[in-house]
Amino acid sequence: MHHPWSSLISFLSEITRKNCDSIICCTHCGNRHTYVKWGFYSRYLFDDELINIQRFRCDNDLCPRKTFSILPHALLPIMRASLCMLMYILKMYEQRNSIAGIARHTGSNWTRIQRLIAKAISIRDWIKQEYGSTSACLSASKQWTYFTREFSWVFYPDR
Numbered sequence: 001m002h003h004p005w006s007s008l009i010s011f012l013s014e015i016t017r018k019n020c021d022s023i024i025c026c027t028h029c030g031n032r033h034t035y036v037k038w039g040f041y042s043r044y045l046f047d048d049e050l051i052n053i054q055r056f057r058c059d060n061d062l063c064p065r066k067t068f069s070i071l072p073h074a075l076l077p078i079m080r081a082s083l084c085m086l087m088y089i090l091k092m093y094e095q096r097n098s099i100a101g102i103a104r105h106t107g108s109n110w111t112r113i114q115r116l117i118a119k120a121i122s123i124r125d126w127i128k129q130e131y132g133s134t135s136a137c138l139s140a141s142k143q144w145t146y147f148t149r150e151f152s153w154v155f156y157p158d159r
C-alpha cells in the first residue's frame with residue numbers, strides 16, 4: 001500500500017544519515033580551526049532509530065559557549081519532527097483534514113498534532129520573513145548549520 005507519510009519518514013532518515021559529516025565550524029563563534037572531538041550524544045532519527053551526533057569543544061578563548069555539534073540536515077534542534085514533516089502536517093491541516101484524521105494518518109495523537117501545527121505555523125512565518133522563501137524545506141547542507149543555529153536562537157532561546 002502506498003503510504004506517503006512513512007515514505008517521507010524513511011527518506012528523511014536516509015538523507016540525515018548521509019549528511020552526518022558536513023563542514024565543521026563552531027556554531028557559536030564560527031571558528032573552523034581549533035576544536036577537538038568531545039564525545040557524542042544520541043538523537044532519534046525520524047524512523048525512531050538512534051544515531052550518534054559528534055560533539056566538539058571549541059578552543060577559541062573568546063568563544064562564548066565552548067561546545068558545539070553540527071546537526072545533519074534534516075534534524076532540527078530539540079524538535080523530533082523535521083521541517084518537511086511539519087509542513088506536510090500543516091498542509092494536511094490547511095486542506096481541511098481534521099486533527100484526529102492527521103493523527104491517524106501519521107500514527108500520532110491529537111495533542112501532539114495540535115502542538116506541531118501551531119509550531120509549523122510560527123516556523124513557516126519566520127522562514128518567510130527571514131529567508132523570503134515560501135518553501136520551508138531548505139536542503140542545502142552547507143547552510144544547514146547556520147539555519148539550525150538561528151532556529152535555536154528564535155525558537156529555543158534558553159537552550
Ligand SMILES: [Zn+2]
Binds near residue numbers: 028058064
Ligand atoms: Zn567557538
